[in-house]
Amino acid sequence: MFTSNMCVIVIIASTIIGMVTSQGQAVAFSAGVSRDQTLLxxxxxVYDKIFTNIGAAYNSSSGVFTCQTPGYYVFQFHTLARQDKSAWLELYKNTDYISTIFGHSSNDYGSAGNTAILLLATGDQVYVKAVDSSFGVNTDLYGQPDEVYTIFSGYLVHAVCKMIALFVACVTLGLVAGQGEVAFSAGLTHDQNILHAENVVFDKVFTNIGNGYDATTGIFTCPMAGTYTFQFHTLAHQDKSSWLNLYKNKVYIASIYGHTVNDFAGGSNSVVLPLASGDTVEIRAVDGSYGTDTNLYGQPDEIYTTFSGYRISS
Incomplete structure (x- = not known):
């Protein structure tokens, strides 16, 4: 069994012979839906309108991104449902479910979005699927050539070596940070009713490069000074509310709120923050004494509430 010291030794040795880092390999894509779609x-x-496709890894005929450069990637997907209809979409890595978005508003349009940071090996595929209508909801996406709301984007944050099996195992476990890189992404896999100003503990960890995120407390502790970006998303239970705040060192920064009468409601936000080593960032529910309990919806195969962040510069 590999220990953290063994992983570090291998990574250091590989770096010396130029095997680990792959600098200068830009990979990025962004594409949108330019027409109405009803998916049963x-x-x-299939995101047919391509804005960017650096590296040509996104296929606009299939809607699939195929990794050609191993590393960790940020993926973001957003949607808008047609009036009084629903949009229910899931993100997949190969055949593995990652996360979900849902948008619906009675007599109106409903929007949603989510983010995930994933480690990919060469040949891994990432794509967005509609949830089958046998679960009770058709997906009706709104789109026009001059009104593009449903978008799928992704970009390489840090490339890694061809020794991907060993490197991914070490990095995923948070044992090495890979040339000073820091990134985490986690989601909530269960319902949570929060009455007080408590931290949201995102229990399913997708990525934890640098080991800064603690899945037992929900707190990210900065392991390396720099400028970081954070994204957080949520979905409230039907006819309930979700009211969450982001804090840096217990100081309030930003909020998200979701509530729709007789329906589910989402919220999203993002922020860029300078952090020193040891600074903390966390998501906390607003105390119910302000008039609203926070009721988060989550299941192992329905992850809407997520928290992600990564270091973008020193």
């Missing part, structure tokens, strides 16, 4: 089955969304 678990179909992959």
């Amino acid at each position: 089955h678990a179909e992959t969304i």
Whole structure:
């Protein structure tokens, strides 16, 4: 069994012979849906309007991103449902479910978005699928050539070596940070009713490079000074509310709120913050004494509430 010291030794040795880092390999794509779509089955969304496709890894015929440069990537997906309709979409890595977005508003349009940071090996595929209508909801996406709301984007944050199996195992476990890189992404896999100003503990960790995120407390502790970006998303239970705040060192920074009468409601936000080593960032529910309890919806196969962050510069 590999220990953290063994991983570090291998990574250091590989770096010396130029095997680990792959600098200068830009990979980024962004594409949108430019027409209405009604999806009845678990179909992959084909984003037909390409804004960017650096590295040519996104296929606009299939809607699938295929990794050609191993590393960790940020993926973001957003949608808008047609009036009085629903949009229910899931993000997949190969055949593995990652996270979900849902948008619906009675007599109106409903929007949603989410973010995930994932480690990919060469040949891994990432795509967005509609949830099958057998679960009770058709997906009706709104789109026009001059009104593009449903978008799928991704970009390489840090490339890693061809020794991906060993490197990914070490990095995913948070044992090495890989050339000073820091990134984490986690989601909530269960319902949570929060009455007081408590931290949200995102229990399913997708990525934890640098080991800064603690899945037992929900707190990210900065392991390396720099400028960081954070994204947080949520979905409230039907006819309930979700009211969350982001804090840096217990000091309030930003909020998200979601509530829709007789329906589910989402919220999203992002922020860029300078952090010193040891600074903390966390998501906390607003205390119920302000008039609203926070009721988060989550299941192992329905992850809407997520918290992600990564270091973008020193």
